[in-house]
Amino acid sequence: MKTEHNLPPHANPCCGHVTDASSDIEDLDLDKMAMPDVGDIAVCLNCGAILVYIDPERNVTRYAHRIEIETLPRATRHKLSVMQKFIHKRGWIPREARKRDGN
Numbered sequence: 001m002k003t004e005h006n007l008p009p010h011a012n013p014c015c016g017h018v019t020d021a022s023s024d025i026e027d028l029d030l031d032k033m034a035m036p037d038v039g040d041i042a043v044c045l046n047c048g049a050i051l052v053y054i055d056p057e058r059n060v061t062r063y064a065h066r067i068e069i070e071t072l073p074r075a076t077r078h079k080l081s082v083m084q085k086f087i088h089k090r091g092w093i094p095r096e097a098r099k100r101d102g103n
């Protein structure tokens with residue numbers, strides 16, 4: 001489980017889950033931090049929504065537009081799909097676990 005943070009805490013627009021870290025989906029080492037750029041894709045680890053960074057310095061995202069998802073490389077879309085299936089199968093992160101992880 002990730003314990004370091006590379007972004008200021010901010011609530012995702014989808015479900016209000018507060019995030020404070022990001023990883024590079026193209027790098028299989030998910031514990032490695034990656035500073036996002038404007039337009040980079042993010043997945044909400046609580047509800048699986050696909051988001052886009054609009055202000056990485058403040059950790060602000062918005063919902064991704066369908067065209068933004070459709071124009072991603074096939075391998076990236078596959079990874080997003082696998083992540084979403086896992087998140088949906090697992091369900092929302094219990095509030096107690098969020099507190100324990102510092103979220």
Ligand SMILES: [Zn+2]
Nearest residue numbers: 014015044047
């Ligand atoms: Zn969410």
